[in-house]
Amino acid sequence: MTINTDTLSAHYRAASADIINKRLLITNFHNTHQEQDFTEPSNCHGFGRIRHFQRRSGNLFPPNPLPIDPACKALGLPKVDMIRAQVFQNAACNWRCWYCYVPFELLAANPKYSDWISPSQLIDLYLDQPDPPPIIHFLKTLPSVDPIFTFKALQKLGKSSATAQNLLNRIVNPTRREFGQPPYSDYQTGLPLPHPLDFDWRFTDATADYILKISEKFTAPNETVALLGTPSLFRAGTRTTYRRQMILLEANLTMTNYLTLETSGFQVILCNLLKDDLPDLCASFVMLDPPWYPEHIKSFLWAASQLCCLNGYILVCLPPVGTRPGIEREWESTVAWAEYLGLQLVQLEKLALSYLTPVFERNVFRAAGLPSVGESWRHGNLAIFSRTRLTNVSRPNIDIRDHDWLEVNLLGVKIRVRPCQQTEFVDPRLQSVVPNDILTSVSRRDPHRKLADVWTSGNRIFGCSGRSILWQILEAISNGFSPYEAVKVFLGRSLALQEVKLISETTEQILTLISTEQKENLLFADCWNDSNFALAPD
Structure with a gap:
């Protein structure tokens, strides 16, 4: 059977995710062929099932510690050879794999075998069980979900689950690791702290190094590389053997003053990409990290297209699915806008970028009762476009009153x-x-x-x-x-x-x-x- 994956994916996204009401189409296993394969009956009124993860699956295969050992460590459980996990299954999938045990009728968003349920309702179903498993596994869950949402879910679970309460206590009362480790963010040392009104998240050192290496693959030594709103990336380039001519365009006066005094041999230009005149330059490679909102992405891409040479490349950092409702539609609009600007998508790497958590976001977590969050929990997608043709597109009009x-x-x-x-x-x-x-x-x-x-x-x-x-x-x-x-x-x-x-x-x-x-x-x-x-x- 031949499947048009893109068409089917769009159809099933619309059929299985209710963005406005924040609900998912979840399979109900009652009276299905899949239910006959279960070693335990379905639970949670038919919407759940128990998955048994076994360390050993016969003499012909080596022991498999995943996900048993990481789960036991994270949940504070003793080492075991089998662990039970609560599973809720999406009612749609755009693939038809020969080895998949799920009947095709349960992959087609069939209302006969599914119903609309919110995440909070799924948690309630889990808590209503007499002996809930220690792991909840949402199949095909969204990445980059705000930690506060997860924390609130754990708080609710902790009222009736000793395991969840144990994990919650470890999050709320973390232990500090021993010092003496190598600096994790050498490129950030000394830079002015970000302000929340600037939507200023900065790359981890590993991500900055990765992006610079990508740019080296697309350019030759001494070619011009323009950086739009990426001071941490500029800082990384000045501290490594990056043999390209970097030009940073940055709207923050404090940042541009600091980097101008600190560096030599590279150019720093104070420029608000939403309204200021762009410098006269032609870059072989343009790297941009706009605020993750449609009008900012649109304006930054327009500026990048003006600064990029014909047949040059543009690397843009974008929000992944899970950041907020409607991200997939925003991505489709971004690609359409890029094509209108004469840009062609060359490469897309999902969740390839990591960001450091700034102090203002740490304060948000602390105010929510969540004092310890992974320093680089936020991830982004990386898209590379090629400028394949010249266009004459007017600059987007944006209301910038809130920026002054x-x-x-x-x-x-x-x-x-x-x-x-x-x-x-x-x-x-x-x-x-x-x-x-x-x-x-x-x-x-x-x-x-x-x-x-x-x-x-x-x-x-x-x-x-x-x-x-x-x-x-x-x-x-x-x-x-x-x-x-x-x-x-x-x-x-x-x-x-x-x-x-x-x-x-x-x-x-x-x-x-x-x-x-x-x-x-x-x-x-x-x-x-x-x-x-x-x-x-x-």
Whole structure:
């Protein structure tokens, strides 16, 4: 039987994943031919089955430790030769393998043998069993799912499962590994810390090295390579024997100033790829890591197509399935846009890239009660395009109002303030708008983002009525001046006693904030060398 895999894949994705309602089409094994093969009856009202993983499968085969040994280690179980796993099976598959034991009628999104179920409902089904297995295995689960989602699921499991509670305790109360290991992120040392408003995630050293090696395969020594929004990649190139002419285009002024002073022989250009004029250059290879949102990807690709030579190559880093709903449709739109720009897809490597977890995201995890997350849990896809033809496509129009925040760097702590045009004195104190002041998400979809008038590099957000006065105080602290004098000059008059009091309280708030985030930044610097290190809970 011949199968058009692409067509069938698109059909089954639509038929088995309800993105809007966050449900999956799950097989019900009752009265199916597959159920007859089970060594134990189906469970979870027919939607589940028990998989037995055996270390030994006969005298003709060597012992197989997978997945038994890793699972026992992770779950704190004693070493065994057999382990039971709870399985929930997707009701659709785009392949028809001769060796597969699943009847084809259970692979075709057949409503007769399936039903729509949410992940939380699957967990409830698992918990309702009298003796649930120690492992839950979701067939064909999505990669790069936010750790907070997994953590909340474990919390729910931990209420009735000693195994899940044990794993939960190990996550919440991690042990720090011994020091003396080689630095994990040498390329990050000394770089200005990222700010959440920049959507700034940086590559691990291994990923940076891998991307540079790919670029060497597509270029010759001394050819021009343009880097768009990838300062960690630029840093890696300056610290290795990378014999290409690198040019970095970066929108962050603090970063461009730092790299310009630090490096020689390479060019660093301050450029906002969403709006600024592009430099006149023709690069043989362009590498870009845009923020993972459609309009940013579209603008970065447009800029890359303008900077890339004909028959040159463009490498772009993109979000994988599981990042958020609708990613597969976004990928299809990205490919269509690239073709419109005269680009042809040459290569796609899924989950090939690893990113370091920035301090602002670590604070998000800690605020959610998850103090220890793998340092490089976030992964991305790598796509390479070739510029096969010249086109004349206008630059995409993007609303960039949310990008024009004022920024001050106070002893390594970045504080951004939403601009305003106030000329009179208004209370400048920071007002809490979320619990513990830390925004518990890094997603642009979080509705609490609109409450932020002040935003720190540690992902703390505040409201502020008097942002013009606050900005005068911040600049005064940054420059070593008196905040009272700065506000007095700004207003062009003497200060009232109540105004002096409010300035004092605001200054104390800022100094406390700086102290708190400085400590986090110092711990974060240690974290580059120890992937299991976790910030202590508040």
